[in-house]
Structures are given as C-alpha cells and as structure tokens.
Amino acid sequence: MSSISKPDSNLTTTLTPTNQLNRTLFGHRLVQGGILLTLIWKWSFFVAANSMYDAIPLSDPFFPAWLQSAITVRVAFVTAVAAVGLNLATDRHRLQWICSLTALLCMTVLCIHQASYNDMTFVTAWWACVWAMWFVNHLNDPDQASLLRRASFLSRLIISLILLGGASGKWTAEYWSGEVFADIYFKDREFWVFQWLRSYFEPDQLRTIAMWYSRKVVLIETIAGLGLWALPPRIAAVMAILLLASIALLSNFLLFSVLFALIGLASVGLLVPRS
Amino acid sequence: MLMIVTLIVTIAIWLLLMPIVPAIASATLHRFHLRTSSFTVWAMQFPIPAMYNFANRYKVQADQVSSTPSDTVPLDGRMVNHFPARIFTFADGRYLHLRHGEDRWLTIESSYRGQSLRTHFHAEPAEEYGFELHRLDGNPGTR
Numbered sequence: 001m002s003s004i005s006k007p008d009s010n011l012t013t014t015l016t017p018t019n020q021l022n023r024t025l026f027g028h029r030l031v032q033g034g035i036l037l038t039l040i041w042k043w044s045f046f047v048a049a050n051s052m053y054d055a056i057p058l059s060d061p062f063f064p065a066w067l068q069s070a071i072t073v074r075v076a077f078v079t080a081v082a083a084v085g086l087n088l089a090t091d092r093h094r095l096q097w098i099c100s101l102t103a104l105l106c107m108t109v110l111c112i113h114q115a116s117y118n119d120m121t122f123v124t125a126w127w128a129c130v131w132a133m134w135f136v137n138h139l140n141d142p143d144q145a146s147l148l149r150r151a152s153f154l155s156r157l158i159i160s161l162i163l164l165g166g167a168s169g170k171w172t173a174e175y176w177s178g179e180v181f182a183d184i185y186f187k188d189r190e191f192w193v194f195q196w197l198r199s200y201f202e203p204d205q206l207r208t209i210a211m212w213y214s215r216k217v218v219l220i221e222t223i224a225g226l227g228l229w230a231l232p233p234r235i236a237a238v239m240a241i242l243l244l245a246s247i248a249l250l251s252n253f254l255l256f257s258v259l260f261a262l263i264g265l266a267s268v269g270l271l272v273p274r275s
Numbered sequence: 276m277l278m279i280v281t282l283i284v285t286i287a288i289w290l291l292l293m294p295i296v297p298a299i300a301s302a303t304l305h306r307f308h309l310r311t312s313s314f315t316v317w318a319m320q321f322p323i324p325a326m327y328n329f330a331n332r333y334k335v336q337a338d339q340v341s342s343t344p345s346d347t348v349p350l351d352g353r354m355v356n357h358f359p360a361r362i363f364t365f366a367d368g369r370y371l372h373l374r375h376g377e378d379r380w381l382t383i384e385s386s387y388r389g390q391s392l393r394t395h396f397h398a399e400p401a402e403e404y405g406f407e408l409h410r411l412d413g414n415p416g417t418r
Contacts, residue, residue, distance in 0.1 A: 045366065048366035048367065048370070049366045052366040052369050052370055053366070053369075055374075056369045056370070056373050056374060056405055056406065057401075057404065057405035057406070058363060058364065058369065058373070058398065058405060058406045058407075058408050059401060059405065059406065059407045059408060060309075060364075060407075060408040062309050062317075063314065064314065108321075111321040111322075112317075112318045112321055114364050115364065115365070115366065116365075117321070117358065117364075118357065118358035118360070118361035118364065118365055119365070120324065120325070120326045120357070123322070123324055123325075124324075126321075126322065127322070127324075130279060131279075134276060134279060150276060154276060154279065154280070157280065157283050158283065160287075161283050161286060161287055161290075161324060162324045162326070164287055164290050164291075164324075165286075165323060165324025165325055165326060165328070166324065166325075166326040166327055166328070168290040168291065168293050168294065168328075169293075169303075169325055169326075169327065169328020169329055169357070169387070170327065170328065171293075171294045171388070172294075172329065172330065172386070172387045172388050173388070174329075174330030174386060175330070179330065179354075180327070180330050180354050183353060183354035184354050184355070184356060217327075258326065
C-alpha cells in the first residue's frame, strides 16, 4: 500500500498508512462522540419522558399508536445511546456499520414520535447519523486523504443546511423586530446573559437589545447557512465550532444537546490533510 | 454521497423558496400545527431543520374555547420557539398543564411573512386514563 506524502518541507502532512487510519477512525469517533454527548445532554428529557408518557398519555389520532407509546421512546433512546457508545469503542468495521444503522433508525423514530418530534436535538443527531452511515461505508477506502476531504465537505453541507433552516424561518418581521426573542429569552429566562441584562437595563432598553440580538442571530445564521459549506475545511471547522458553541453559551446551555453532534461533524474539517 | 447531497440541495431549495412561495410556508405552518393532510406527508418533512422558526404563540385555558377562524385579533399568549403543539405533546408541557387530569384548551398561532395559522386543541380526560386530544379546526389528517 502506498503512502500519500507531501514534500519533505512539511513533515506534518506526510500520511503513512498508520496515521491515515488513525485520522479516519478518529474522525469517525469524533462524530460518534458528538452524537453521544448530544444524547447524554438530553438525559433529563429521557427521564421526564420515561415517567410522563406513562403517567399522562395523550391519545392523538394524527400519530400511529406505536409512535405515541412511551415504550417506543424508551427503546429508541436507550438503543441509540448503546449503539453510539459501542460505535465509539469498537474498531470492528462490521459492528461499526450495524451500530451506525441502528442509531440512524432510532433517530428516525425519535424525529417522528409524538413525544420528541419537536426537539431539534434529534434532527441534528439524525443528520450526524446520516453522515456516520456514509462515512463508515467508506472507512476502508484506499485514498483516505480524499475520504477526509469528502467527509469534511459533507459535514459542512449538513451544518450549513441546519443553519439555513434556522435562518429561513426567521426571515420574518417578528424576528427582525426582536419580538420573539424578547418574549422567549429576555422577559424571564433564567440564564446568565438575560439575568445580567435585566439587572442593568429597563424594559424598553431590553426590547432594543432584543432587536439587535435577534438581528445578529438572523444575519449570522443566514451568512453561515449560505456560505459555510464553501469555505476551506480547516477555516470552516474553526468557524463552525466557535459559532455553534457561541449559540449555546449566549442563549441557553440546553442547546448544547442540539449542537454537540454538529460540533463533532465540524471537527472533521480539522483532520483534512493540508494540501 | 450523491443521494445525501441531493437531499441536502433539495431541502436547501425548499428553505430558500419558503419566504417567496406561500405554499411552502403554508405547508410548514401546517407541519408545525400537526395539521398536515396525512401523517406520512408530515413525517417525510422531518429532515427539514426548523430551529426557532416563525412567530409561534400559545395560550392554555381551563375554560372551553371554540374554533373562531374569523378571529383576526392576534393571540395574547406567550411565544414558543417552534412546533407550538409541543405545549401539550412534550414532557414538560404535559406535566405543567395536564397533570391534574382536567380539561384544557390550547390555542396556538404561528405567523410568517403575512401568513398565519391558528389551531385549537382540546385535551379531554379519557374515560379510563390519560387524555384524548381533539382538534377543533377540522380533521387531523389520515395516514
């Protein structure tokens, strides 16, 4: 097997078969780690769902019965955690493939179940699982540098799409005026940013701050949604990680459940060899 | 990879057209209110990301409300980030509003670039256990 190498002037870019394998396996594990963190961050949801959907079932003819069942949520969530955990630990290709498929199926169920359809955590995790399924299918490709470049491109496309989805739904007057965030976050949300702002500013000043906060969100999601995918891998990776982390750090730590899977995907760009 | 890229590009086009094609915004409003024509069509839309989309208001009442489609006064409820029917379907809302086992009426309204959709739900205590969810604005759709 031949190695892919750069001229001697840059030893860090020389890829031997061993470190190629490590890079791709590391990339696979970064994404699995992101998905696992996403699910662990959602543990409080699972605990609540575990008791609530048995205690207060809500019969709705819109959903098939099995997609209203508390048992379905339990099985899908716990199986997903187990599959992702095993996928993170194993280096057996067949098992990685089975775990990736299992996690993808579980996320699909959670995305359409009455109890969890509304939670974007499972949508971002589903997209990360789609990426993982594709990546595992190519883990044994001979040209691993090319695989990492394609994997990074796919991860950038997915992150761009998620951000574009957030942006396009905000291209409306209620977000441009800040009305939505003013009510959801600035009015009474117990989070350090908003508590601090409430302690220093009057309600009419808070409305103005909410407007600029909202416009900042709309513009950043729009720009990143339209352009992130086209950036070079490493620059895109750093920008995406900073952007995604800032979303949770400046608005709501619970959002890390939505973002960890995407941060894992973004990190793949850091593994692309310089060329 | 081509299949995944095709799916991503298709969804991206859908999202980019949403502000200028009222039918797409309407489909998403109905998706948010669990009022898509069928569950299958609704479920097919799950990969479309919708974080903090639209202006969604909700109001939960202990007194009976009726469907008032001609009502043009904005709903005086709180805002919620997306999928406003979550107020009854998601765990925290279920606990908050339904744990006492009494009738509750939920009105949700979503607005986007001049379009809006208002939906009324009635969570009625079931004979034996839990609740039955009724829509007061028409059929919930079939599978």
